[in-house]
Amino acid sequence: DAMVIQNPRYQVTQxxxxxxxxxxxxxxxxxxxxxxxxxSQAPKLLFHYYDKDxxxxxxxxxxxxxxxxxxxxxxxxxxxPGLGDAAMYLCATSRDLGGETQYFGPGTRLLVL
Amino acid sequence: xxxxxxxxxHITVSEGASLELRCNYSYGATPYLFWYVQSPGQGLQLxxxxxxxxxxxxxxxGFEAEFKRSQSSFNLRKPSVHxxxxxxxxxxxxxxxxxxxxxxxxxxxxxxxxx
Numbered sequence: 001d002a003m004v005i006q007n008p009r010y011q012v013t014q015x016x017x018x019x020x021x022x023x024x025x026x027x028x029x030x031x032x033x034x035x036x037x038x039x040s041q042a043p044k045l046l047f048h049y050y051d052k053d054x055x056x057x058x059x060x061x062x063x064x065x066x067x068x069x070x071x072x073x074x075x076x077x078x079x080x081p082g083l084g085d086a087a088m089y090l091c092a093t094s095r096d097l098g099g100e101t102q103y104f105g106p107g108t109r110l111l112v113l
Numbered sequence: 114x115x116x117x118x119x120x121x122x123h124i125t126v127s128e129g130a131s132l133e134l135r136c137n138y139s140y141g142a143t144p145y146l147f148w149y150v151q152s153p154g155q156g157l158q159l160x161x162x163x164x165x166x167x168x169x170x171x172x173x174x175g176f177e178a179e180f181k182r183s184q185s186s187f188n189l190r191k192p193s194v195h196x197x198x199x200x201x202x203x204x205x206x207x208x209x210x211x212x213x214x215x216x217x218x219x220x221x222x223x224x225x226x227x228x
Contacts, residue, residue, distance in 0.1 A: 004156075033215075042203060042218035043157070090156055099145030099164070099207030102216060104156040 003027070004105035006091050012111045013081050021076040021108045023091030031097060032074040034066060035090040037107070043090055049074060050097060078110075086112045115140040115206045119219035126194050127227050134189040134222050136178075136204035145207035146187040147216065148178055152200045160202075163187060174198070199226045 005024045013019040023032065031050050035043035047056045049068040063085070065077040078085055088107045094100040116139045126132050138144055145164055149157040161172025168180040178189045187204060204219045 006156075040221075040223075042220045045215055048215070088154075092157075097215075101147070101159060101162055103159070104149075106156040107154075109154070 004091055004093055004103055006089075006105035006108050008108060009106060010109050010111070012113060013078075014113050015082065016080045019078050019081055019110065021078075021089050021091075021110070023074045023076070023105055024072050025091075025093045025103075026072070027093055027095075027103060028071060029093035029095050029103075030071075031094045031100070032068060033092040033094070033102065034064075034074070034076045035092065036085075037088040037090055039087075046076070081110070081112045083112050086110055115144065115208050115217045117204050117206050117217055117219035119202075119204055119222050121222045122220070123223045123225065125225040125227060128196055129193050132189075132191045132194045132198070132224070134202050134204075134224070136187045136189065136219060137185050138187060138204070138206045139185065140206055140208065146178075146180060147205040147207065148172065148176070148187075148189050149203045149205060149218075150174075150200045151203065151221075157203065160189070194224075194226055196226045196228075199224055 007022045033048040034046045037043040046060045063079050068074045088109050090107045091105040092102040094102045118137045147162045148160040151157045160176050161170045163170045163180045170178050176191050201221045201223050203221045205216045207216050
């Protein structure tokens with residue numbers, strides 16, 4: 001089945017130690033998104049890629065970076081995680097922009113010690 | 114900019130009873146509207162969506178939603194809930210204007226089912 005895959009499902013890192021979260025998709029969608037979701041809150045969009053074009057949300061901290069080496073993969077890099085970065089990170093894809101349906105992966109829960 | 118309000122943070126319903134979850138949106142043009150469900154520790158699953166046309170939309174798992182432009186609402190309904198429906202439900206509005214193509218989520222409604 002076509003899907004959005006996130007690895008790992010759980011990630012523990014130390015305060016200040018860089019961490020990378022991975023997302024892959026078999027849907028061949030043009031757009032890939034990264035959301036941060038803290039406990040009992042709505043998902044918050046960090047950034048998205050339309051093909052190779054990177055679009056950062058205005059309030060996304062510089063500590064968060066992303067890479068999309070090809071259509072299928074997208075990475076979220078947190079350069080120096082703080083305790084406040086502990087959250088669920090959700091990857092999503094859509095065929096196009098403009099309100100197209102987004103398909104979500106299962107998420108990676110990040111714990112910062 | 115678009116916004117979504119889900120006025121009910123938490124709803125408790127008896128198994129077999131009917132359900133309505135409220136969603137109000139704000140957006141200048143015709144919106145794209147979505148309902149997603151999230152089980153604990155999981156990603157979001159699309160229940161249904163409204164793009165245009167018939168204002169009553171059928172989704173998966175027996176859910177439906179009705180778009181009411183005059184009330185800026187997109188409420189989710191189910192005639193008879195099952196224990197497996199216990200989850201967090203998010204309403205979202207998709208913008209279509211160039212440079213603002215993204216989903217904005219409401220803060221969610223947690224649904225608890227009691228026997």
